[in-house]
Amino acid sequence: MHDFLAHTLHGEPPAITQARLPALHWQWIDEGILEITPEQPATMALVISAGIHGNETAPVEILNRLITPLLQGDKPVLPRVLVILGNPAALRSNQRYTRIDVNRLFGGRWQQYDDCAEARRAWRLEQAIEHFYHSGCCDEVRWHLDLHTAIRGSYHPRFGVLPYSARPWPADFLQWLGAAGLEALVWHNAPGGTFTHFSCEHFAASSCTLELGKAQPFGSNDLSQFAAAEQALSALLYGEALPAVAQQPRHYQVAQQITRQGAQFQLHIDADTLNFARFSQGALLAEEGERRYVVQHAEEFVLFPNPNVAAGQRAGLMLVETPPRSETQ
Numbered sequence: 255m256h257d258f259l260a261h262t263l264h265g266e267p268p269a270i271t272q273a274r275l276p277a278l279h280w281q282w283i284d285e286g287i288l289e290i291t292p293e294q295p296a297t298m299a300l301v302i303s304a305g306i307h308g309n310e311t312a313p314v315e316i317l318n319r320l321i322t323p324l325l326q327g328d329k330p331v332l333p334r335v336l337v338i339l340g341n342p343a344a345l346r347s348n349q350r351y352t353r354i355d356v357n358r359l360f361g362g363r364w365q366q367y368d369d370c371a372e373a374r375r376a377w378r379l380e381q382a383i384e385h386f387y388h389s390g391c392c393d394e395v396r397w398h399l400d401l402h403t404a405i406r407g408s409y410h411p412r413f414g415v416l417p418y419s420a421r422p423w424p425a426d427f428l429q430w431l432g433a434a435g436l437e438a439l440v441w442h443n444a445p446g447g448t449f450t451h452f453s454c455e456h457f458a459a460s461s462c463t464l465e466l467g468k469a470q471p472f473g474s475n476d477l478s479q480f481a482a483a484e485q486a487l488s489a490l491l492y493g494e495a496l497p498a499v500a501q502q503p504r505h506y507q508v509a510q511q512i513t514r515q516g517a518q519f520q521l522h523i524d525a526d527t528l529n530f531a532r533f534s535q536g537a538l539l540a541e542e543g544e545r546r547y548v549v550q551h552a553e554e555f556v557l558f559p560n561p562n563v564a565a566g567q568r569a570g571l572m573l574v575e576t577p578p579r580s581e582t583q
């Protein structure tokens with residue numbers, strides 16, 4: 255199998271499901287799930303996922319470009335790697351999801367839904383990650399990089415979103431995120447149903463959702479915008495040089511979440527408002543019946559505003575800028 259993405263989009267298992275090459279062994283685990291193991295002992299277990307949302311194709315193209323030389327035996331690999339194309343059915347139809355947003359279902363939340371493709375997929379991905387992390391030696395460093403693109407344009411076109419965690423973040427992980435060209439890092443203030451929350455909470459992985467540009471269909475992406483991220487991933491995978499940090503990321507903390515409860519929900523944020531747009535204290539952001547969402551701090555910055563989400567789901571986040579965090583374990 256030389257082209258993992260083409261096989262996944264085709265929807266059939268590959269004819270050969272594993273191979274031993276001089277420097278590594280690869281194994282096709284299931285649709286969109288591939289494990290790559292170096293011949294030399296590894297000190298890191300790295301999960302790289304993309305396509306959790308089927309219309310976010312740039313990171314899928316980057317990831318496929320990075321693993322193809324491994325499958326062809328043209329590059330060595332340093333860590334044990336689990337490669338995941340998250341929602342193959344949605345990738346085939348260029349939709350964010352077919353019925354339910356997979357990135358709200360992790361941590362067992364899939365059990366709240368009737369049997370459907372996305373609930374089954376979230377369960378399968380949880381199992382795959384659990385097996386992968388538990389099959390290594392106990393002192394492996396665990397990272398999970400979940401690659402996405404945003405629906406809207408952004409004042410920071412490349413940024414990271416870190417799950418809530420009471421543990422301090424390793425300094426080398428934060429440094430890697432800066433070297434990957436991320437202009438901003440956003441910290442959640444509460445647990446959630448995302449893939450990165452799941453890997454961080456259940457397996458103590460250093461996890462981050464990377465947002466790389468704006469969602470475009472396959473073939474329409476300008477991947478040159480993400481050269482630093484691709485080079486930083488090459489550094490992790492093949493041991494190439496980590497790019498220098500061009501600009502230290504700005505840091506933001508979630509201050510409040512806007513949640514849509516039902517049909518009465520109204521979002522007072524224009525469709526063309528960019529991510530990280532600034533709002534002043536007192537500004538009315540959204541309302542639903544008696545519930546009003548108002549800017550609480552002197553200024554807050556909006557992220558992922560979206561009125562078209564299912565009832566009970568996040569319709570936007572409001573952020574405050576904080577001094578840079580530099581932590582170590």
Ligand SMILES: O=C(O)CCC(=O)N[C@@H](CCC(=O)O)C(=O)O
Nearest residue numbers: 357403404405406415448463558
């Ligand atoms: O642009 C948008 O509205 C959504 C982009 C996206 O898919 N973002 C992720 C963020 C996950 C996180 O909070 O870590 C998502 O909404 O699932």
Ligand SMILES: [Zn+2]
Nearest residue numbers: 307310402403
């Ligand atoms: Zn996404």
